[in-house]
Amino acid sequence: MKPLFTRRRYICVVLIAGASLLFIIPTILFMKVEGWDLMDAIYYCFVTLSTIGFGDFIPGQLG
Numbered sequence: 001m002k003p004l005f006t007r008r009r010y011i012c013v014v015l016i017a018g019a020s021l022l023f024i025i026p027t028i029l030f031m032k033v034e035g036w037d038l039m040d041a042i043y044y045c046f047v048t049l050s051t052i053g054f055g056d057f058i059p060g061q062l063g
Helices: 002-034 038-049
Strands: none
Touching (some): 002 038
């Protein structure tokens, strides 16, 4: 039973690290640098990573 627990812990750590690298850290950066609110930053990260790319939010564009 010990290896199963270790495997589950490893999977949880990898998922948390992946979410941090792909969503949490970029979301915080876009909120600070671009001045977007939380939902706009999360939306932009999701749309960009899923390659939908609507183009309604563009970093570095004023207004």
